[in-house]
Amino acid sequence: MDALRKSGLCLAIAATGTAVCISVLAGWQRGGWLSERLLWVAIGAVLVVSAHLLPALCKASPVAVRWVGGILWAACMVATCYGHATFFLMAQQHAGEVRAAVVAVPASIVTTGRGLTEIADERAATVAELATFTAQRCIGGCATARVKRATLTAQLDALDVEATETKRREAAEDRLTVQQDHAVTLRDAMRADPVTTRVAAFVGIPESRVDLVSGLAFAGVLEGVACLLWFVAFQARDSGAAGAVTSAQTAPVTASNEAVTTRHAPVDELVTLQSEDPESEVTRLASEIAAGRVRATVADIRRYLGCSQAKAAALRRQFSESAVNQ
Incomplete structure (x- = not known):
């Protein structure tokens, strides 16, 4: 369980880290001045972390708080997916420029002469x-x-x-x-991306629309996976903490019950002794002691009958009283 919980936590951290990096790059590309870029980066990071952690943090809250958290979570998801789509489109544009730069365009030749x-x-x-x-x-x-x-x-x-x-x-x-x-x-x-070109030709829609839909899809999948991983990680942690508390509370109760049972064990044995026929056991014990096979001690009586120390002491006391009366 610990290994699974650690694996889920590591995946959640990796997903959130990836999403934060995407938001940082998207915010940096959206701003013009340095201050604008820094603010866009901060806004994107806050929205990403909020979108990932709000479901896990609000699950134990009251219903009203969960409703508000759900609305804010939906808004954060929309804003985050929009920022991630910006990153995906810009990345696709940069990749296209790199691919296009490989193709060399022949230079024009300046020629002079009459036509x-x-x-x-x-x-x-x-x-x-x-x-x-x-x-x-x-x-x-x-x-x-x-x-x-x-x-x-x-x-x-x-x-x-x-x-x-x-x-x-x-x-x-x-x-x-x-x-x-x-x-x-x-x-x-x-x-143009080769997959985007073929998909656009297959479905009959412009390539720019396919790029936008694919970017939003990638962003939604990443955000959904991150939210689910954080929810599972928090749930596993809460279950582990609840199990530890239950064990800590159960152990003293069990120990106290055992102590009470041990403390009241002689009483139970005396009740059992009283419910049985004491005359038969005393008579049998007297004959064994008279034959010399058993000594009139608590230890020998206990060893002979296989009873508790309290019962052996009670039988010895009854044997002594009967011997005095005779």
Whole structure:
């Protein structure tokens, strides 16, 4: 019983300590200034201890006190579960940020250059100019016309190369954009708890609501277990104290009864002696003493008859009186 009581007390202390730590962290996260944080921490600790100990402390109180204690206990439980839910939601948010930080988002590449539209416009103008020079007849400056045509042709080739590089660059930028979008989506998915995501998809409700319900459920279970453990621990202690008091009160009474029984034992034996036929025992004792098998002493009479010392003394007295009368 002591081992079970100690185990229950240890579990109760562990549950209350855990709940107090949760309330401390929740209060610290809720406050802004240091004074506000300290006050939130103190309020949370008082509410947790009150919620855990009120049922055990009020069980032996009058009915009115128990009603008031029950109402206050319900209020403390609601406030404590609210604070614990705050802690669970903040902890889930921090864990999501840690998981999301593992996913690396590719950095954007800053590129310089013209776009395909601008290159296409310039190429179209160059092609038109080249066509114009090609269509003209060479009358006097044929060499100049050939140089101009070669220059325009080279410009077209350069524009084609630039357009190819621009397409390649834009394709790389598109791939980078897709990778960034994928990383952002993966980060958003990592921020949510995997179990919460699946439960929300299964029941068809938002993930934020699932987080809130799960936080309140965890808080309610922790507070309920702590209250039950403290109630059982106090009940075991009261039962042990009542048992010790009962044993202490019963032992003296038993001892006094034994003393009274021992003190009145000769009286009971004399009453038994008087109720029996004394003449037969005295006669038998006289014949044994005359035969020499028994001495006329209290010890021998007691040993011979197997009676008490008071009865042996009474029989010896009767034997002496009968011997004197004879």
